[in-house]
Amino acid sequence: MxxxxxxxxxxxxxxxxxxxxxxxxxxxxxxxxxxxxxxxxxxxxxxxxxxxxxxxxxxxxxxxxxxxxxxxxxxxxxxxxxxxxxxxxxxxxxxxxxxxxxxxxxxxxxxxxxxxxxxxxxxxxxxxxxxxxxxxxxxxxxxxxxxxxxxxxxxxxxxxxxxxxxxxGESKGKVSPPAIPKRATVDEAAIRDVANVLALGEPTLFLMEQQALSADALEFAGKLAAQHGCRIMSGTFPGRVDGGAGRVKLERLPYFPEQVEASLAGIKHLVLVGAKPPASFFAYQGSSSLLVPDGCQVHTLARVEEDAVDALARLSDLSGADNATISRFELGDMSLPTGPLKSRHMLQVIAASLPENVIVATDSGAGNAAHPVCQSAAPHSWLSLTGGSIGQGGPVSTGAALACPDRPVLALLGDGGAAYTIQSLWTQAREQLNVTTVIFANRKYNILNVEYARLGVTEVGPIAESLFDIGNPNIDWASLARGFGVEAITVDSCESLADALQQSWKTPGPVLIEVLC
Amino acid sequence: MxxxxxxxxxxxxxxxxxxxxxxxxxxxxxxxxxxxxxxxxxxxxxxxxxxxxxxxxxxxxxxxxxxxxxxxxxxxxxxxxxxxxxxxxxxxxxxxxxxxxxxxxxxxxxxxxxxxxxxxxxxxxxxxxxxxxxxxxxxxxxxxxxxxxxxxxxxxxxxxxxxxxxxxGESKGKVSPPAIPKRATVDEAAIRDVANVLALGEPTLFLMEQQALSADALEFAGKLAAQHGCRIMSGTFPGRVDGGAGRVKLERLPYFPEQVEASLAGIKHLVLVGAKPPASFFAYQGSSSLLVPDGCQVHTLARVEEDAVDALARLSDLSGADNATISRFELGDMSLPTGPLKSRHMLQVIAASLPENVIVATDSGAGNAAHPVCQSAAPHSWLSLTGGSIGQGGPVSTGAALACPDRPVLALLGDGGAAYTIQSLWTQAREQLNVTTVIFANRKYNILNVEYARLGVTEVGPIAESLFDIGNPNIDWASLARGFGVEAITVDSCESLADALQQSWKTPGPVLIEVLC
Missing domain, CATH: 3.40.50.970 (Thiamin diphosphate (ThDP)-binding fold, Pyr/PP domains)
Structure with missing residues (x-):
């Protein structure tokens, strides 16, 4: 061998x-x-x-x-x-x-x-x-x-x-598998410290990341929130959170620093569970990097490498939260708007069309904007753009479908980001993966228009404008999809988007929906 | 500022x-x-x-x-x-x-x-x-x-x-441009050493790379070859060589190690001009990495960082080659074969269709195979895959067109390589660059079939076969091109390839030709 x-x-x-x-x-x-x-x-x-x-x-x-x-x-x-x-x-x-x-x-x-x-x-x-x-x-x-x-x-x-x-070269043969490494257990002192914080009854927020966002961890966090009136929140772009109807209610840290500051204002205790203190995604002139409110104490319940599920379970027990009634997301308005694809209506169509147990992978502004709306929709797993490097959503949705062949997968991609790794469609076609890819074809790097305005530039010159514009020439996403062997449809209304989504769930294998928005 | x-x-x-x-x-x-x-x-x-x-x-x-x-x-x-x-x-x-x-x-x-x-x-x-x-x-x-x-x-x-x-932040304003760094001049001793080698009249080969492949350098090398009967050769994948009718005749180092050994057999003196000793592209079990023939002496006329043009000029002068008649490539058979796209005929169509002064960028086996055929065709610049990382040809052809808006550009790409950086078509469309992209759509990573056979594996199992096969599903290159705003045509005969190439030279802006071969 x-x-x-x-x-x-x-x-x-x-x-x-x-x-x-x-x-x-x-x-x-x-x-x-x-x-x-x-x-x-x-x-x-x-x-x-x-x-x-x-x-x-x-x-x-x-x-x-x-x-x-x-x-x-x-x-x-x-x-x-x-x-x-x-x-x-x-x-x-x-x-x-x-x-x-x-x-x-x-x-x-x-x-x-x-x-x-x-x-x-x-x-x-x-x-x-x-x-x-x-x-x-x-x-x-x-x-x-x-x-x-x-x-x-x-x-x-x-x-x-x-x-x-x-x-x-010739080997000595195969090597036996070792045990899975175990996580370190959180010290009792850290549990007691946070229990004492909760007992104060002051405004407290649990910031949860990594293992602390697993379903088990969230159940305990939900009990703590219910018992003590504290807030529980994920980071801005968690790797995976299971949400939607029936799942533990969880906030999400906003994106821009001023939004984070507004959201965290008044918090006296920030409890980190597998998370680091919140920081601005980018640095801005005259703006803070660290976004912990003045006068807020930071406590660590579980470091990233520690067993957050166990720590939350023990804290729940110690603080008497075990029998609290967890607040859960509930199924909301599932009506389908009609007419032009206004942003709010488009996201509502997507939420209302989510099939049970779908895996959603996002890589775009509109995809992120869909997240809160979809918490009142069918239960799902949501995979965010964790590292800010666009071109993630197509490949991640491909891998999610390989891991979970029995679950539908929805990729919500911006046109800018999708162009980086459009080859993922071909692997989806080859493996006949059940991925529905929605391309929000707004034909610009829209976030850059927003960020450029934040510099205080009021007049965007022709060169800057051209560097934010991917509409010259327009990318024909349906043509790209077919080129890689994936069926495609272009939609420009709420009705046609809803129809295309419904059709895609019924069709085995991948489908691409180009949304002209 | x-x-x-x-x-x-x-x-x-x-x-x-x-x-x-x-x-x-x-x-x-x-x-x-x-x-x-x-x-x-x-x-x-x-x-x-x-x-x-x-x-x-x-x-x-x-x-x-x-x-x-x-x-x-x-x-x-x-x-x-x-x-x-x-x-x-x-x-x-x-x-x-x-x-x-x-x-x-x-x-x-x-x-x-x-x-x-x-x-x-x-x-x-x-x-x-x-x-x-x-x-x-x-x-x-x-x-x-x-x-x-x-x-x-x-x-x-x-x-x-x-x-x-x-x-x-606020700067101190702009900074003035410095002088362009000068190359070191080759010592007289190195020139004399090589002149003495030439005087021996033994089988001698000049291996030329980098600056030594510039048009000026090749003129002097051509004189040396003519005067002394020595061979002049580029590396396997030079960054740029200008070839075709009227240009100095130059050999190219082959790809596989046994081909290199055969080509260099009998050489007694290898003279490096901006080059390193020839080595195998990949390592193979039981095969040498260094491909200098036994008993061959290696001499360095100019190191990569030295002035190779000056060194060749001085050597030409010292060795009495200044008035030698340079052997140049001549225009060969420009007939257009007809019928199915057999490899030899396909390459002949490409050679015969080359417009004057075209820039050719290659990224594929068929592109490399076209190189020798095209030396009897119109004068051109040829840009090879220097580092072995496929996905180069589309972007390099885009940049060449930006540098030389008055020259036609031909990208000869394999389908495997083109898929890595297919987004280059969009920039070609946006900037209306005169790039004709030929995709050799053989629907496999063909080099891997060849390399796998070199391992001595006679039976290719289904998994290995699938990893070399990009024909499931077939990529529709014309559809991809149109998706990125580039006109496209699919051809499957010598006549239709010749027509498509002729048409592309007359059409401003980019064109893609999918060659089913």
């Missing part, structure tokens, strides 16, 4: 069931190994950003790492933007990056580059010195590292950069 | 005439500056790999750096694959990467990442500590560095990572 086969067999034994691949020559022995280990499903993408973003979406929905198979430094580089988003989501991922053997590195062959340094930007675990004998063990260590929470995230990205000689 | 405007004014004074932009919020002051400095042309791309690849194509044709405008770590990351190719081409480029101010970095805002480390993979010059006062000077230093040859390349990539506060 060569190194490549020992690696793939060992990862499969760890429970890695999916490899998102865009291989090249240096990965041929890994391809051969994948051919011999069909229990790890191999899915091809036309661009590496689709592989990494899909691995992120898969991890958010399954809690498990997928492997990616990438071709040296440039292949890895193409995947970094979505690995950045995955890192912020705390998604476990195992990157397998083929490389030249070390003995080949000194000759400056065309694909030679400094892959290790590249990987440092997003990886918590890197190894690039594997031999054929060590490779399977290195893969298992990569898996263990990916499942370990750290001070930034609930899961991690491992990057195993392997010379072709480690893949083709 | 704020830092951003001082920077853009200073770069424009250095002669930077083009900015390939994909900006975000942190770059708003740079956009404002571009709006105020119209002598620097701002061109928008939908994806950063288009910006960086276009900057590469622009540099190869103009010898000058363009600026790119990129959005923090993820924006830079999306551009790295084509920066890798640009680095191997020795193209000068100035990346302007917006970032958070340093004071904002500690709060782990979503777009925070380690941009400096990312930039190390491909940059020869990096600065990320600019203030508003230093920014213009830092930009000028970035320009100077980009124009400086180094031991790897004739030009370099500079990356200026600038906090938004350096852009918005």
């Amino acid at each position: 060569n190194g490549a086969q020992a690696l793939i067999e060992s990862l499969a034994d760890c429970g890695v069931e999916l490899c998102l691949a865009n291989p090249g020559t240096s990965e041929m022995h890994l391809v051969q190994a994948l051919d011999q280990v069909p229990r790890m499903r191999s899915v091809l993408a036309l661009f590496e950003g689709v592989c990494t973003g899909a691995a992120d979406g898969y991890a958010r929905m399954s809690g498990k790492p997928a492997a990616t198979l990438l071709h040296l430094g440039p292949g890895l580089a193409n995947g970094i933007a979505n690995l950045h988003n995955a890192r912020k989501a705390g998604s476990p991922i195992i990157n397998l990056v083929g490389n030249h053997p070390h003995y080949h590195m000194g000759y400056d062959a065309p694909l030679t580059s400094d892959v290790d340094t590249l990987a440092r930007n997003f990886s918590c675990w890197i190894k690039s010195s594997s031999t054929a004998q060590s490779l399977a063990g290195d893969g298992v260590n990569a898996w263990t590292a990916s499942m370990r929470a750290n001070p930034d995230s609930q899961g991690q990205i491992s990057t195993l950069i392997l010379g072709a000689d480690a893949a083709w | 704020n830092g951003a405007q001082a920077l853009i004014e200073s770069l424009a004074d250095c002669g930077v005439e083009l900015c390939l932009a994909n900006p975000g919020t942190s770059e708003m002051h740079l956009v404002q500056a571009l709006d105020q400095v119209p002598r620097m042309r701002s061109v928008l791309a939908l994806f950063e790999g288009v910006c960086t690849g276009a900057a590469d194509g622009y540099a190869r044709m103009s010898g000058k750096p363009a600026a790119t405008l990129l959005h923090l770590g993820p924006g830079l990351a999306n551009g790295i694959a084509n920066l890798h190719n640009a680095r191997k081409a020795g193209s000068p480029i100035i990346n302007l990467v917006g970032n958070h101010p340093h004071y904002h970095m500690g709060y782990d805002a979503p777009l925070t990442s380690d941009v400096d480390t990312l930039a190390r993979n491909f940059s020869c010059w990096i600065k990320s500590s600019s203030t508003a006062q230093s920014l213009a000077g830092d930009g000028v230093n970035a320009w100077t560095a980009s124009m400086r040859a180094n031991p790897d390349s004739q030009g370099q990539i500079s990356t200026l990572i600038l906090g938004a506060d350096a852009a918005w």
Whole structure:
């Protein structure tokens, strides 16, 4: 058994069931190994950003790492933007990056580059010195590292950069899977500190991220909110929150700093549960980076790497909240507006059309704007743009569909963002994934118009205007979709949007809906 | 004048005439500056790999750096694959990467990442500590560095990572352009050494790269070849060589190691002119990395950073070659084959259809195969895939067209490679660039079939086969092109390919030709 086969067999034994691949020559022995280990499903993408973003979406929905198979430094580089988003989501991922053997590195062959340094930007675990004998063990260590929470995230990205000689050389056979790393338990003192805060009855807000947004954690947080009258809130762009009718009522931190300040005004105690203190998404001239209100005390119930579910459970018990009645989102107005696609009406159509248990992946302003509206709609999982790197939504929705073949998936994408990784449609078509992609085709980078106005610029000159305008020429999204093998429809009214959405849920495989808005 | 405007004014004074932009919020002051400095042309791309690849194509044709405008770590990351190719081409480029101010970095805002480390993979010059006062000077230093040859390349990539506060703060005004860095002159001893080699009359080959492939350098090399009966050869994938009828006859190093060994067999003296010793593109089990024949002496006429043109001129003079009659490519058979698109016929149609002075950018096996055939066709400039990272050809052809608006441009792309950066079509449509894109739609990663067979695998299993197959579903390239605003035609015969090419040269703006082959 060569190194490549020992690696793939060992990862499969760890429970890695999916490899998102865009291989090249240096990965041929890994391809051969994948051919011999069909229990790890191999899915091809036309661009590496689709592989990494899909691995992120898969991890958010399954809690498990997928492997990616990438071709040296440039292949890895193409995947970094979505690995950045995955890192912020705390998604476990195992990157397998083929490389030249070390003995080949000194000759400056065309694909030679400094892959290790590249990987440092997003990886918590890197190894690039594997031999054929060590490779399977290195893969298992990569898996263990990916499942370990750290001070930034609930899961991690491992990057195993392997010379072709480690893949083709004779191995010592496969390596047994280790135990899943356990989270540290929160000290009793931290629980008591927050219980004491709650007993004060002062305005208190729990800011929740990462593991603290799991369904179990939210149930306990809901009890605490009900018992003590405190607020519970997620960060602005959480990796995954399950919302909609029946789910625990949860606020979401707004985007712009002045909105955050307004929302947090009057809060005396900010309790962090798997979260960091709120900060402005971008820095603005004359504006604060840190958005903790003056006079507000910050308490940490659970650090990111600690067991937030357990901490919330113990706090609920200690503070007498166990029998409190949780406030839950309720099904709201499900009427379908008609007429032109005004923003409010468009979002209402989407909310009213959500099928039960849908997974929503967003990558756009309109997608985010749909979130609050959809909390009064069908129960769902919502996957946000965690790292601000647009081009996430298509790949993440692809990976979510691979993780959950029985659930419908809805990608709500801006046209600007969708253009980055439009190749994800092809993988959706190839694998016949049940993804409905809505493109909000407003034909501009609209957020930049907003941000430019925030500089105080009142007159936008022709060059600036051209840099925010993607309507010259117009992108024909239906034509792009068909080009990649995906059925498409263009809509320009509430009725046609509602019809297209209904039709898409009935149609197996992917559909794209271009919304002229 | 704020830092951003001082920077853009200073770069424009250095002669930077083009900015390939994909900006975000942190770059708003740079956009404002571009709006105020119209002598620097701002061109928008939908994806950063288009910006960086276009900057590469622009540099190869103009010898000058363009600026790119990129959005923090993820924006830079999306551009790295084509920066890798640009680095191997020795193209000068100035990346302007917006970032958070340093004071904002500690709060782990979503777009925070380690941009400096990312930039190390491909940059020869990096600065990320600019203030508003230093920014213009830092930009000028970035320009100077980009124009400086180094031991790897004739030009370099500079990356200026600038906090938004350096852009918005008050500057000291613009900074004057410095002189263009000069290359070191080759020592007389090196010239004499090679002259002595030539005097031996033994089998000698000049391997030429980077500046040594400029038209001036090739004229002198042609004289040396004619006088002394030595061979002159470029590397396998040079950044730019001007070829075709009337141009100096030049061989090209083959791709596979056994082909290189066969081609170099019997050579007693290998003379490096801006080149490194030939090495295998990939490492193969049981095969050498270094491909210098046994018993062959290696001599260096000019190191990459030295003045190769001057060295060749002096060698020509010293060795009495100045009046030798250069052997030049001659116009060959320009007949147009008919019938099905067999490989040989397809390439002949392309060669016979080349318009005078065309710029050809390739990114595919068929594109490379067209190169020798086209040497008997119209004079042209040929831009190869320098770094092996596919997805280069579309962006490079876009940048070449921006550099040379009066010349036709032909992109010869594989379907696999074209899918990486298909967004380049939109920029071609927006700027109405005269680019004809030929997609060789064989619906597979064909090189991987070849490389897999080289492993000795005789039976390709279904998983491996699926990972080499991009024909499920078929990509409809004409539909993709129209989606991005580019006219398209699909051809399946020699006649229809010839007609489509002729038509494309008559049509202003971009055209895509999907070749079913």
